[in-house]
Amino acid sequence: MTEQFQPSLEFIELLVAVTEGDLDAAQRDELNEIINNDAGSREYYVEYVSLHAMLELQHHRTPTVEMPLESTRELLPTQQSNWTPFISFAIAASLLFAVVHYVYNNYGPGRNVVATLIDGSHFAWQNADDQPLDGSLKPGRGQIVAGRGNLELSGGVLIVMQGPADFELLGEPNRFKFDRGVMRAVVPPEAEGFTVIAGGIEIVDLGTEFGLSVDKHNDVEVHVFKGSVRVANKITLVKDEGQGINHKGEFYKPRREAKTYPPVK
Amino acid sequence: MQQQPPHGHRSTQPNAVPSSNDTVQLMLTNQNRLFGFILSLVGNREQANDLLQQTNLILWEKLDDFEPGTNFMAWAFQIARYQVMALRQKQGRDRHVFDDEAVSLIATAFETQSERFDDRLTALTQCIQQLPDDGRNLIHRRYGDGWSVKNLANEIGQSANRLAVRLHRLRAMLMECIQSKCEPL
The missing domain is CATH 2.60.120.1440 (Jelly Rolls)
Structure with missing residues (x-):
């Protein structure tokens, strides 16, 4: 599904905020809404955050x-x-x-x-x-x-x-x-x-x-x-x-x- | 200067907890997967770290309850999910975490994807090598050196927004590459 999915600029901003730890309350509400209502965005979000966690793992952050x-x-x-x-x-x-x-x-x-x-x-x-x-x-x-x-x-x-x-x-x-x-x-x-x-x-x-x-x-x-x-x-x-x-x-x-x-x- | 373990210490030496040793190893080797799961649920690294800590405490407390041969990660995810939901109940209107519906939807998606975590991790290693040199360097500085986008942008004289977009594109390339290497379920 994800290969056909093209995230909007607004959604990308939210993803970046998550990976940078900068997500504020308003952005979280916005992301919450997207996750609840759009399966494609939800899947992309999970894959994106999962990749972020894997990159940390690849770069020696293994607890x-x-x-x-x-x-x-x-x-x-x-x-x-x-x-x-x-x-x-x-x-x-x-x-x-x-x-x-x-x-x-x-x-x-x-x-x-x-x-x-x-x-x-x-x-x-x-x-x-x-x-x-x-x-x-x-x-x-x-x-x-x-x-x-x-x-x-x-x-x-x-x-x-x-x-x-x-x-x-x-x-x-x-x-x-x-x-x-x-x-x-x-x-x-x-x-x-x-x-x-x-x-x-x-x-x-x-x-x-x-x-x-x-x-x-x-x-x-x-x-x-x-x-x-x-x-x-x-x-x-x-x-x-x-x-x-x-x-x-x-x-x-x-x-x-x-x-x-x-x-x- | 090394101190002796106090009485009652549950050592991780192999002979000390033979019945739980495999489970301990599962717990130890899946910390990043668990962190990724929690991070996807709360969207905040510091909060995810705190929740991982709480989840680890509970996993440790309940270690003897785990039945070898059953799905450890499903069990661990469930405990982590309860911690996230408890946090939301506690924070109430502050709304610092996603609502229960979103948590449930994310958890389901993550658990499905997590079954391919090891394959994806292997693919990621190969995919990073396929990035252009400057992209690979940027990924290394962001993750290996632990620079934030803002600090990195200052360092290389680029706007933070532009750098964030560049990093996003690299992540998107890596996602696409990983997908091409991993068979969908």
């Missing part, structure tokens, strides 16, 4: 899911009936840590372990052959779809991430790439100089603990909790200071409050 702890199952009825952001976070933080693991050909089995997954035995990996089951991690890209995840880099840095988050374990023990989400880094003295690459800029630790967020527009925000941090080789932040840098490299006052960064357990 696997950590199994929840038995003790936290008791929280589920509360979570299902009161899905507030706070409960969502609390449940997600303790329960569901879904990891998307990106497999690149250049990350072969012979590569060195560069990090340890804290509570690693709790995690299931979609490609179990690619990452050892003992919690040791090799270079590669990953994603936390929801909940919190803790990694310890081989240089000693503790990374606490809150999903959804995209990251990459690089081949160096003291460098980490963070593409999206919210994280906290706790850097021991021996790992001073630890560098996070986020949104195209480098955040260099000068002996500290700091929070970092990267949003979908590639805007980066940094908050320092202890010590100091050098941002984009332009400014140095000290304890309790924060800075935002947008995707054009312009500085702005950070929107995120320091207390919203994931705490260390």
